[in-house]
Amino acid sequence: MNLYLVRHGESTGNVAGKIQGWKDFPLSNLGRDQAELVAEYFKELPLDYIYSSDLIRASETAEAIATRKNLSVHKWKEVREVHLGPFQGLSRQEIFEKYPDAASKTILTSGVEGTETIDELTKRCQYIVQQLQIAHKNNNVAIVSHGGFISIFLMYLIAGDQWHTLHRPFQIGNTSISHIEWPKNRRNPIFHYVNRTTHLVTEAKLNSNMRLL
Structure with a gap:
């Protein structure tokens, strides 16, 4: 199985500097x-399912890929962002003012009441891998x-539980795109690349060159 993990495009929440979590913001x-x-x-890459x-913000990004590949988007709540409870919709500064202990920790696993726990996140990851291996091994x-x-x-994927x-x-x-592969007859995945954004860099260079003409 070849797995491509794609982060959504810039959202209005990103522009506003908000911690989004499960709060919905469009692109x-x-x-x-x-x-x-x-x-x-993705136009030239083989892709069977999206x-x-x-x-x-994620489904809009997925629809753009699906349209280019003539595929359907299957929405899957298990791959949502981390649930960040009381942090959602706040800026980092606002979070640290209201929850000073969070400043010394990562926001994603702060342990603050109402946020998704490490155990819950681990079970989500376990489930996703299991389902992918069952349904999409090839x-x-x-x-x-x-x-x-x-x-x-x-x-x-690196360290398990x-x-x-x-x-x-x-x-x-x-x-950004991260490409992971599970070769046939091998249990552990290999990482081809993580956080590839060459598609954005190329466009930025083209726009820059056009402004110079």
């Missing part, structure tokens, strides 16, 4: 452009999700 104008660029990236978080699959959850899922005990080094940009 910004730039985010819609980014979605078209990542869809173009799954998406049911939050609008397929090429894209999942459009969110930066926080993708970074945790990658850690789970102990993912939370290790430093989480991944930076996951808007519409």
